Amino acid sequence: MAFTRATGKHRRPTRMSRTTANVAGVATLTTTGVIGTLASPALAVDEPSALEDTGLTKTISIGDAVADEIDTQAAVQQIAADEAAALKLVEAETKQRLAEQKRRAEAEAAKEREAEERAAREAERKRLTTYVSPVAGGHVSTSYGAGGSIWSSGTHTGIDFHAGTGTPIQSVGYGTVVEAGWGGAYGYNVVIKMHDGTYTQYAHLSSVAVTAGQSVTAGQQIGLAGATGNVTGAHLHFEARASAEYGSDLDPVAYLRAHGVSL
Structure with a gap:
């Protein structure tokens, strides 16, 4: 038995087309139970309405939605990671700034203590080494x-x-x-x-x-x-x-x- 083919230029069906055809054929067999009508549904796969009725289109649509959701989750996670990194950097800079302020305060306090101690030593030196006449202005x-x-x-x-x-x-x-x-x-x-x-x-x-x-x-x-x-x-x-x-x-x-x- 010969198969009829429409006139015009034809290409070998792609894997997607073959898969779509197979799915459409199986769907037809399941619905009608007639094997002898296989040729007619095979020709019908080129029509857009046939693709919309297959489970493949739905699968592709669901897959895109899942991919978009994954991308969104990945983006949210990346944003959270960037915010955490930025917060960690701010905390590190704050800690470093506070440490520097503490170091400067301690250095300033040390300088003040040193100045006070030096003044106290000088005062003590003067107290011990200063001499005067026993009679002010006397001769x-x-x-x-x-x-x-x-x-x-x-x-x-x-x-x-x-x-x-x-x-x-x-x-x-x-x-x-x-x-x-x-x-x-x-x-x-x-x-x-x-x-x-x-x-x-x-x-x-x-x-x-x-x-x-x-x-x-x-x-x-x-x-x-x-x-x-x-x-x-x-x-x-x-x-x-x-x-x-x-x-x-x-x-x-x-x-x-x-x-x-x-x-």
Whole structure:
């Protein structure tokens, strides 16, 4: 039995066309149950209405929808991933900025502490090394080493400053009071152990303003000038000693000048 073919140019059916034809043929057989009519449905596959009735078109449409949904999900996931990466970058930058701010704050605080410590050390240095005259604006009336029977040793073991009764007397530097009160021939007197281990004495006072064990600084008032003890008139007798023992006296003028005090 010969098969009829429409006239005109023909191509070998593509795989899709063959598959479509097969599906259409099977559908026809299922519907009619007549095998002898196979040729007619085969020719009918070229008509658009036949394709729309097949399950293949529906399958392709569903496949496109699924693909679009997958693409949408992929796009959403990519957006979420990009947002997460951006957030992570912002967090990292924020953390780095905060760390830098903390480092700068700590560095600034360290500089401030260093400046405060340096100022404190300088203040302490000045406190320990600053010296003044025992009588502000006073002048020496009797020099160190002067001879005379008025002194038990035969020579003057200190220097005398001209100072009327009631003139403020001040510590020449930083130290600790080791004696404050009556001192026999010295009258009322104050003895201070200086921070460098030397001693200074302030004698013939009319009154004493400090007590033993008290710390004093340069320029701090320790009493008032007077004429107590073995004296001929009001003045301040000032001595400098290498130790607490009598006889270890130093030249008071040289001692004060060595500490920056000009008389």
